[in-house]
Amino acid sequence: MTTSRGLAPNYIAGRWTTRGACGELPVTDPATGEALGSLPLSGAAEVARAVAAASAAFPEWRRTPVPERARVFFRLKALLDEHHDELAVRLSREHGKNVAETRGEIQRGIENVEHAAGMPTLMMGDTVEDIARGIDCKTVRQPLGVFAVVTPYNFPVMIPLWFWPCAVAAGNTVVLKPSEQDPLTHQRVVELAAQAGLPPGVLNVVHGRAEAVNALIDHPDVRGVSFVGSSRVAKIVYRRAGATGKRVQALGGAKNHMIALPDADPEMVAESVVGSVFGSAGQRCLAGSVIVGVGDAYEPVRERVLDGAASLKVGRGLDDGVDMGPVISGAHRDRVASFIDEGESDGARLLMDGRGLRVAGYPRGHWIGPTVFENVTPEMPLGREEVFGPVAGLARAPSLEAALEMLARSRYGNAASIFTASGRAAREFRYRAGISMIGVNVGVAAPMAFFPFGGTRHSFYGDLKAQGRDAVSFYTDQRVVISRW
Numbered sequence: 001m002t003t004s005r006g007l008a009p010n011y012i013a014g015r016w017t018t019r020g021a022c023g024e025l026p027v028t029d030p031a032t033g034e035a036l037g038s039l040p041l042s043g044a045a046e047v048a049r050a051v052a053a054a055s056a057a058f059p060e061w062r063r064t065p066v067p068e069r070a071r072v073f074f075r076l077k078a079l080l081d082e083h084h085d086e087l088a089v090r091l092s093r094e095h096g097k098n099v100a101e102t103r104g105e106i107q108r109g110i111e112n113v114e115h116a117a118g119m120p121t122l123m124m125g126d127t128v129e130d131i132a133r134g135i136d137c138k139t140v141r142q143p144l145g146v147f148a149v150v151t152p153y154n155f156p157v158m159i160p161l162w163f164w165p166c167a168v169a170a171g172n173t174v175v176l177k178p179s180e181q182d183p184l185t186h187q188r189v190v191e192l193a194a195q196a197g198l199p200p201g202v203l204n205v206v207h208g209r210a211e212a213v214n215a216l217i218d219h220p221d222v223r224g225v226s227f228v229g230s231s232r233v234a235k236i237v238y239r240r241a242g243a244t245g246k247r248v249q250a251l252g253g254a255k256n257h258m259i260a261l262p263d264a265d266p267e268m269v270a271e272s273v274v275g276s277v278f279g280s281a282g283q284r285c286l287a288g289s290v291i292v293g294v295g296d297a298y299e300p301v302r303e304r305v306l307d308g309a310a311s312l313k314v315g316r317g318l319d320d321g322v323d324m325g326p327v328i329s330g331a332h333r334d335r336v337a338s339f340i341d342e343g344e345s346d347g348a349r350l351l352m353d354g355r356g357l358r359v360a361g362y363p364r365g366h367w368i369g370p371t372v373f374e375n376v377t378p379e380m381p382l383g384r385e386e387v388f389g390p391v392a393g394l395a396r397a398p399s400l401e402a403a404l405e406m407l408a409r410s411r412y413g414n415a416a417s418i419f420t421a422s423g424r425a426a427r428e429f430r431y432r433a434g435i436s437m438i439g440v441n442v443g444v445a446a447p448m449a450f451f452p453f454g455g456t457r458h459s460f461y462g463d464l465k466a467q468g469r470d471a472v473s474f475y476t477d478q479r480v481v482i483s484r485w
């Protein structure tokens, strides 16, 4: 929903409203610089209204039988399928990635809606008879109340759908604070959810920045917080929410390594590396970043990655044949470029430079082309910090052991991939990598909706991850009932 002048209002108690907002933020097309709309900058008063609406909706929603709650998600799934193309085009315009990528994102979001529709079986408890003579014990999963969901810009449709459908299907109510950089397509998803029969107040949306997030975290009626974003903010959210005794799952940034052993097929490695590093212009938490060639694997992989990177067409995601779109903002483009500057001055060798790229017809786009370095080491910011742009850092290692040591030094633990024909090497990698999402001959190890999504070390603060059974556990409390009759 956007107003005639392009304003995307908050959604509170089933009404679109901008009441109480203390300003507006613009949303722009990152390829053209064109204004797409704006959103209200909400503060504590708007958040309080949204939490009050969610609290008021909770008792009746909780009592709504779980098959009825699930049916809302069957209907939402059908509506999202029906509107898949329309959503993909909108999303490409506001985020920048190409339409094949936005279609993929929406599909992953739909799969989370499908998962939530399975709630009648997902939230079943356990029973054991005769834990003592004539005494039985069972567990019942109950919803907790209002959850806050705070999400980043890079998957603005899918990531909210990791959380709120599962929370809501389990009987909770939600206040969502989407990314302020590209929240418009998800507004449309909220409209479709209302059309699917979600009652007023069950899902609420408040737009804004840190002030809105802090007000949500501090609100005494919010029972838990699901957050995804940079590690810096994830840590702030984890600490702040934890200090109030709330449940919190805070997914942060990444620095993902891809390791090629000499027995891997170099064509397959290079194709996977190019897809992983440059897909979505590198703005994925599962994107490959450091590419480690072990021994003789290095040269053939290096040549093919350079060829693959050179063949990518950069342009507006909505245009035909475009492989890679712009990054989200001018500020982010400058940040990625400063990592490239720093990589050069730190002694990494720049093989392909994406700085200063121009795309014909789009002088105001936030362009940065595929960039490839070699001789990247774990001491350099380029080898250590999250760049979140289309930059590959190639490195050599004499052995799998040495590659595992590089991984062990990373402060992040989101994803890592190994490419090999050896089951033994793959097992060794899986066993010792200490990373949560592991690809074996797979460049983007993205768990589907029924598996947990999230990292370790500074990539994740919390215990229960997004998606799968973890999400059901996060959004419910197990009550244990011991009875004697």
Ligand code: NAD
Binding pocket: 150, 151, 152, 153, 154, 155, 159, 177, 178, 179, 180, 208, 209, 210, 211, 213, 214, 228, 229, 230, 231, 233, 234, 236, 237, 251, 252, 253, 254, 284, 285, 386, 388, 414, 453, 454, 455, 459
């Ligand atoms: P971000 O941390 O800047 O913002 C994320 C959310 O936090 C936004 O809604 C924003 O408004 C809010 N926020 C920003 N500063 C805040 C503050 N000081 N206090 C409270 N809230 C604040 O992240 P981003 O740039 O939107 O997204 C990119 C980051 O997200 C990358 O680091 C990426 O790796 C990460 N990410 C992680 C995963 C994962 O599964 N681990 C998935 C997607 C993205």
